[in-house]
Every structure is written in structure tokens, then in C-alpha cells.
Amino acid sequence: MVSAAKMLSFEEVANHNKIKDCWLIISGKVYDVTPFMDEHPGGGEVLLSATAKDATNDFEDIGHSDYARGLMEKYYIGEIDSTTVPDKRTYIPPQQTPFNPNAKASEFLIKILQFLVPLLILGLAVTFRQYTKIDVEYTEIDLLEFQEGNIDGSYDRTNNSGEADARLASESAGTGYYYQSTKGGMRGKGRLFLEGYQALVMRLRQHEEVVRQEGKPYILIQKEGHLIVRDDGRQEEGEGEATGSARDSRILVVVPNYAMD
Numbered sequence: 001m002v003s004a005a006k007m008l009s010f011e012e013v014a015n016h017n018k019i020k021d022c023w024l025i026i027s028g029k030v031y032d033v034t035p036f037m038d039e040h041p042g043g044g045e046v047l048l049s050a051t052a053k054d055a056t057n058d059f060e061d062i063g064h065s066d067y068a069r070g071l072m073e074k075y076y077i078g079e080i081d082s083t084t085v086p087d088k089r090t091y092i093p094p095q096q097t098p099f100n101p102n103a104k105a106s107e108f109l110i111k112i113l114q115f116l117v118p119l120l121i122l123g124l125a126v127t128f129r130q131y132t133k134i135d136v137e138y139t140e141i142d143l144l145e146f147q148e149g150n151i152d153g154s155y156d157r158t159n160n161s162g163e164a165d166a167r168l169a170s171e172s173a174g175t176g177y178y179y180q181s182t183k184g185g186m187r188g189k190g191r192l193f194l195e196g197y198q199a200l201v202m203r204l205r206q207h208e209e210v211v212r213q214e215g216k217p218y219i220l221i222q223k224e225g226h227l228i229v230r231d232d233g234r235q236e237e238g239e240g241e242a243t244g245s246a247r248d249s250r251i252l253v254v255v256p257n258y259a260m261d
């Protein structure tokens, strides 16, 4: 005859949760596995971690052998009062944010701003660069001075035709700096070598004050990092040059990579 099983409450069983005092609940039965802690092939810590809860699933998940199940009887001490076992925690899905058209709109606005703000900054930077980079001054420098005097033999008059040479800037690499100059209505172009270039820059610096003299006004333009010297067109008056290429032909000197103070 089997004696009536001792009914134990969950709270009471849950209190036995130490290495030296360890009770387990498996399949509605309660086991005092304290003497088995050191012998358990899975280790005592594992058993301890299964206390104060229904350890049925943990036990079954391991796939214990019949031998293990037989061993359990040795440690059986009673039945668990199932009404005292707290419900298993049920999975509560994260709360969905309710559909909100306004939130969508602001999300869209943020995306637009994320796109527009860098563009705006870029635009501002470019505009700022354009405004600060181009610097126009007038000077009374006569470029012919450098052509005939300071440059010595380096002047090489190659073209008297007055042709436009819009490629001046691109050709201005290497040691020479291409330029065009006018004298008495005749146009010539050549190279301004290093000494000539340096002398020119020094003269340009001396002429920070704007001085306009009839017949010798030049415009200094700093553009794309290059210094461009143009006549301001007054000399051209009466020469009948009104085409686009005539405008280019007013470029007298291109000094590449020039840093204006």
C-alpha cells in the first residue's frame, strides 16, 4: 500500500535552493537532491539552477536515461500542490507603435532634411568660395615691362595675329607661364619664366592700391586658385573685337596656383 503523498506548496519547495539544501519539481513531483549534488553527472550547479521553478522541461530536454529516471525515486519526497505553482511567463510581444500618419510625415520630413541640409551646406560653401575667391583689382602695371625688360631673352614672340588663346591656363604648367600682351595695337604671346613671374608678382603686390591710368588698366582675377591678368577692355575699344574669342584674348597672363595675400 502506498502511503498518501506529502503535498508541498511551491513557496516551501522554492526555499530549498542551496547546494546543501536542494529540492526540485519535476513532473508534479518533488525531489530532494541534496545528497545527489556531488554525484550528478551534469553537475551540482545545473541542479541548483533548476530550483524554485518547474524543472520538468529542463529535465526532459536533456533526454535523461531510464537509469536516471530510476535514480529519481531515491530522492522523491512528495507532490507539488499545482495550484501554488505560479503561471509560466507568457511571451508578451513588444508593443506595436500604432499607425500615426503624422509620425510618418515627420519621418519623411527628417529624411528630406537629411538629404537637403548637406546639399545646402555644400551650396553655401561653393557660393562662399566663389565670392571670396574672385578678387578683382586694378593696377597700373604695364606687362610689357616684363616682356622686354625683366625677362631678358626668355620672351619668345610667336604670334602676332591677335588670336584668342583660351588654353592659356591649361598650358601654364612647368617652368613657363604663358601670357599675352599688347603693344601699339599689336598682340604677342610668350612665356613668362620664373624670374619674370616672381618680378610680376612682386609688382602686383606693390599695387594693392587701385590705380587706374588711362590706357593701362589691368584687372587681376583670382580664380580656381590661379591668378589671371586681363585688360579691362578699354584698350579694345575701336578695334572692333566683339566676339567671344575676343573676350578670351584679353587674358594677358595666367599665373597658376597663385595664393593672393
Ligand code: HEM
Pocket (backbone or CB within 6 Å): 024, 031, 033, 040, 041, 042, 043, 046, 047, 049, 050, 055, 058, 059, 062, 063, 064, 065, 066, 067, 068, 069, 071, 072, 075
Ligand atoms: C532527480 C533529478 C535528476 C537525476 C536523478 C539526474 C540524473 C542524471 C544522470 C544519471 C545523468 C547521466 C546521463 C543519463 O544517464 O541520462 C544525468 C546527466 C545530466 N543531467 Fe541530470 N538528473 C536529474 C535532474 C537534472 C535536471 C533538473 C537537470 C537540468 C536542469 C539535469 C541536467 C543534466 C545534464 C546537463 C546532464 C549531463 C548530460 C550529458 O553530459 O550528456 N539533470 N542526470
